[in-house]
Amino acid sequence: MFTVAEENYIKAVYHLQQQQEMVSTNALSAELQTRPASVTDMLKKLKTKRIISYEPYHGVKLSSEGKKVALGIIRKHRLWEYFLVDKLQFGWDEVHEVAEELEHISSTKLVDKLDAFLGYPKFDPHGDPIPDSKGRLASQQQELLSGIPISKTVEITAVGSQSSELLELLKHKGLQMGTRLEVKKIFDFDGSLELKIKNQQVVTISRDLASVLFVKPV
Amino acid sequence: MFTVAEENYIKAVYHLQQQQEMVSTNALSAELQTRPASVTDMLKKLKTKRIISYEPYHGVKLSSEGKKVALGIIRKHRLWEYFLVDKLQFGWDEVHEVAEELEHISSTKLVDKLDAFLGYPKFDPHGDPIPDSKGRLASQQQELLSGIPISKTVEITAVGSQSSELLELLKHKGLQMGTRLEVKKIFDFDGSLELKIKNQQVVTISRDLASVLFVKPV
DNA sequence: ATTTATTTTTAGACAAACCTAAAAAATAAA
């Protein structure tokens, strides 16, 4: 139905739309590492396929059909990530590129059987919700760790970015998806936090780090 | 390293070479459903990449490097087929097309972890051997069911073709890879065989069918 | 050994997805 290139554009528009309603050519160009002129070409193509609404010079957004397609791709991406971590023992910080390839395998039967095999997981290893076969996303009342008061126990559910620097830091501190922890102290001077990792050691993290970690009460 | 199109050509040369040393342009054209002119173009390209040896008008064969690449692709194809049948409950007659897509996922780490997850299987669901990480194929002393004497117990290891008609017939008779059976009678009139499926019912199959079923002693 | 038929290659085109350079539109600044 769609080429790999088309699917990557659709996914990029979806992600950028989380930030702002209308997505600009330049934003897509940066996200996809292609030149603006190439983006314009593809937008014209996707418009004729009724996947996006697009008026020259005024940005794009996904049509309802486009959203469906995007959720299908994201579903595949996140299910494969879950598979790689849960079944094949990949580190959760090394699955992204492989999942970028696997998400373009077309068989819907495969996706649905994979979903069943994994036990219909609701969140991927980064804590992001996995759309179900109808495109529905589980919503999670998640908050930033930087806003959690002292002595409350929470569980890490997501990270605000996928940068390898961030993932490296989390690994070093012994933090991952599902880690339970309690905020012990908050230092007013620099906003750094002292955390007690459930039944384990105490670590200190910066305010910058606490501001990209999503948690849920437990 | 290689594009999907290149990999499909390499795989096709490998398969056709099982029949005859030198592979012709026309044979590749038929196998890949492309025109002979397109095949010639690709052969020139693969020659410069030192994947095949090719002299105009005299056919091609894989270089030793080309064989390595081919075995890598076949390894992925067969491991994925095993995964689909063993873990995702696909019928063994419906995995081929999906595996045709999955075999082009590049990560070798993925392949090796998948291999481990599956328990290093030696044969795929069609009974074909799966190359190990060094490209070695398990050889199997397999014989045709039509040559097995009465009262010997054997296990089905492979089928001589992948035609959907054959696969449908096998499914109907309750025969699949790994099925153990004993030859009960051989009717001289038409060469048909009566088989007792291990601890189950008795079925009769034609000589034509027995001539495409590979088995091993058990 | 010629002629005929088949197979294979060359030549020239096309669509997809990218590119650079230049023009046009929109936005911000003077």
Add this chain to the structure above:
DNA sequence: TTTATTTTTTAGGTTTGTCTAAAAATAAAT
């Protein structure tokens, strides 16, 4: 409200992998 800057689009090219039509090489038949 002009002018300058940034953003986006158009115009024209490139590469990959395919195609058709025609030419060349090989194989088969008389």
